[in-house]
Amino acid sequence: MKDISREETLRIFKKILEEQADYDLAQLDDEKLIELICTGCPFYDKDKERLECGAFRILTSILKSGKLRSDDLKKMIG
Secondary structure (H helix, E strand, O other): OOOOOHHHHHHHHHHHHHHOOOOOHHHOOHHHHHHHHHOOOOOOOOOOOOOOOHHHHHHHHHHHHOOOOHHHHHHHHO
16 A cells, blocks of 8 residues: 555645546546546556456546536635
8 A cells, every 4th residue: 555645645645636637437448547536546557467446446437427517626625
């Protein structure tokens, strides 16, 4: 597990969200979703087997539904 604060997790998420601003979140492929959601997670290790945690599954389902847009996420995380 990485030693990473909640604030750092949100900073990383926001940075990647900005980098993917041109994409429709509902259309992101698995690689982009993993990059967006998992990169700032203290439990994520890209060199190990990729197991989906519950948070990833839930957020992926919400994003793929199209009901949560990039602008919504930006407002939520400030």
